[in-house]
Amino acid sequence: MRWGSRLWLWAAAAVVVVNGFFPTVWILLTSFKPEAELTRIPITWWPENFTLQNYVQALTGAPIGRYFLNSLIVATGATALCVFVSALAAYALARLRIPHKTLIFSLLVGVSMFPTVTLLLPLFEMVLALGLRNTYIALILPHAALSIPVATLVLVSFFQGIPKDLEAAAMVDGCTRLGALWRVVVPLSAPGVFTASILAFVNSWDEFLLALTLMPSQAMRTLPVGIQFLQGEYTFPWPLISAALVIALVPVALVIAVFQERVVGGLTQGGVKG
Template sequence: MSEADQPKPRLNPAERVGRALALTALVVGGFFPFVWMVLTSLKNEGELQKFPVQYLPSGLNLGNYARVFSEQPFAQFFTNSLVVSLLATALCIVVAVPAAYALARLHVRGRGVLLTTVVAFSMFPVVSLLVPLFRLFRGANLLNTYPALILPYAALSLPVAILTLVAFFSAIPRDLEAAAMVDGTDRVGAMLRVVLPLSAPGMVTAALLVFVNSWNEFLLALSFNTKLTMRTVSVGVTLYQGEFAFPWPLIAAAVVIATVPIVLLIAIFQKRFVAGLTAGGVKA
């Protein structure tokens, strides 16, 4: 009998209670900031400033959500972020798939050095690239355009995507590709028909990581796209505050709207995302 087939030891009541409390604390700690943000977005300024703290709003006040779109072109901010994040994700995955496949399946000389280089680039601080990228895009007349964000977002997320896919491709048995190539399929066909379908959780994980990084990025979006109509969500949220005024319920409503796409993506692809994160720990 293998280790996987052996029955798991039963937990005593104290261990069950401890595990349940630990999971409850983890869930509450993870969801509490978002729940608090939603509650804040439903309050008015008077309720927010009450002491002692009023935890629940007095009613279902959706006026802050209407103000989000009336005081700033937030719909345009949202569209800009969606376009930039989707295209950056697509470009990054298109480049990362063949790169990761070559590192994982082919006999590449200096493979260890290449992987180390990829890890090193993933730790590179974005602020150190700000000035050279700004001068480059200004010379190419790309400021206040989508490519000014799509290109650096895809490049900066590429190391994470490659490392995630390398771990997945390395875990797939080579015999499956060999069998496909014996049947007449070339290596590219074997990659497209065998490796990629089996690596769906890894593809989803890499794509979600790239999308979230692109959606949340602030510094480059603030510096490269300065026109109001080209702002992204992460920058647009900051436009609601004034020099002396901080309308926290309004800002909270904008943050809740900006968080919706991430929540929906995680909810839809939860199983594949968890499987991808787990398999990401496989030694490449």
């Protein structure tokens, strides 16, 4: 490859990296600035008057801790339910003789592309009719349902790579088909399970529209909704909101970091066993 082509590739990669990381870095730096410094002209890129007051105010002046707990409960519950149902559905599609599998895969892809706003009214009516508004179940069920199609497609590809002889050996030793799924197929498909978990957790953690509509009580707000209400009628406290955004980003970053390590480890183990 010529130097000119390599230069263009490096330039394109640099643009992608800057575009992806600059907003996050800017929010992090803004969270350590006082309000007066943020509105100063010319702009100061690095905080000159470094302060943690924005974090103190975010944690004490607003119930960020409560919002954090709500998001954690909803995202964890939705992820567990999504992976459980997706594993069953993926196993059926990968192993059982089901007619019209191509149609089912097409429906899964189509459903995964539905915008949330089109489902808002029927979901709201169902939640209201069941008396689940302002409960964790009101968000856990829809969040899991929205992530199940993609998670199922991810797991199907991993389950199809597991030799059927391993399941047959487990059933000979006394396992049922479901026992073989949970004791053999799922552990050997650890990279796929963690990938599906990442997708489900992040989608639930970041979801805003359903959380705003189905959990209007202040005590039940999730982090994205709670951060939205930090702004006033005539003011927009960017440093305070930036600190709250950093607090909201930490769990997602930790989950992705931990899961990525396990995904790589699972792929390596799978390669050695194969």
